[in-house]
Amino acid sequence: MAITAYLAEHYDEALTEFRAVRRMTGNHEVLAMMADCERALGRPDKALALTKDKHVHDLSEPTQMELLIVAAGARRDKGQTAAAIQMLEVPELTKRTRADWLPRLRYAYADALAEAGRTDDALVWFHRAAGVDGDGLTGAAERAAELEGLEFTDLDEDDTVLDDEYFEDETTDTDDTADVIDAADAADAADVAVAEVDDAADVDDADADETADVIDAVDAVDAVDADVDDAAGVDGAGGVGEDVGSDG
Template sequence: MPIPEDVTGEEIDGGVRQELLSLPKTLAEDVAKNLVMVARLIDEDPEGAYGYSRVALRLASRVAAVREAAGFAAYANQKYGEALAEFRAARRMTGNVDLWPVMADCERGLGRPEKALDMAGAPEVQKLDKAGQVEMRLVVAGARRDMGQLDAAIVTLQSSELASSSVQPWSARLRYAYADALLEAGRKDEAREWFGKAVEADRDGSTDASDRLAELDGVEFVDALDEDEDEGEGGGPVRGSGSGGSEG
């Protein structure tokens, strides 16, 4: 797959660069460039990221960072079985537990929420850092919702991290998941409050909390161009909608 001229491979994380030192120099550079493309595209063009991850995997399947990148690219494309296999391979190579929550979420994606709950009770969870433990809590809440246990999902999300007024990297997603669960339970006023708190914490636009909040408030969004076209065709304004959350 073509690599843009502005990609040098030097953009990768220092830890990944260290892992690539085990490869011949030219090969390491090629792998690095493909990993840069995975990181660059994974949010906006997951299919493209997946393609580059497969190239990197073909070149250096024995490098843990490559297996991890391939796992995330597969995960972004909802190829959960493939993602889980890659994450397991990366974990075997490093012994690192950081991937435990996303591995559990892959089990959810494969329709095995019970397995995700089993993983939540494993010793590996105690070794996770705070961010990892919050991710695990989100996965558990999602698994509970998958199983129709909505009240249990809501209780799972009620934690010191949720109650904290300080904004952390996980705050927006945690508040969003809680709001979404409350809304599904019919607790609209509480849901609105928590979508609002998610908006306050969402500094990088990682959720569509603002859209969900506007929807609850009955706000309608009209694109100026669409409005002009509709007026010409005799149509009315089109109501905007959010893309929906992925936490539950």
């Protein structure tokens, strides 16, 4: 219940529950969270008093480091930034460890340096904090980018925008390609139609030529027949005359 209230930022309730846990179980590992609740409630002096509890030296290393971070924050709340920086200059800053408290300790130190106007030093320690913060929980990389004058943006959002723009362009390109293909097909169809018309015209011309040839041939035959008929008439007439004449 204490941790749930603490994570929900219900610090009054969390502090009450942490005190109950400590009283009933003798577990002093809750001191760091208790001090942070006091600080969140605007009581930095009470937070600092908890960091001097007689059981502090019995705490585990992670809890001692968290308590140190809270104590430095309380000093900064009181306007004692230089004192906060001095408190955080401990050997653990350069310790080789994968402990969760290391990026938090380095971030707190870098943040205090930035508040003191020591921008170059702060930039170094923000980078060092980011170097051990594989999950990016402290935001050290963003702070370093800000100090360097860079704009740090969410990569997932950029990827989304990029994907949207890419696919929009791709769709447009696809549509344009389809239009070109349709235009080409239309042109091909037009060419085919023209060719068919030309072929039809050629066929018609051929048929007309053939019809004219047939008509000419028929006319020629008719002319020949007429000539034959005329010739036959003449010969027939002459023969009859001759016959008659001969009979006569």
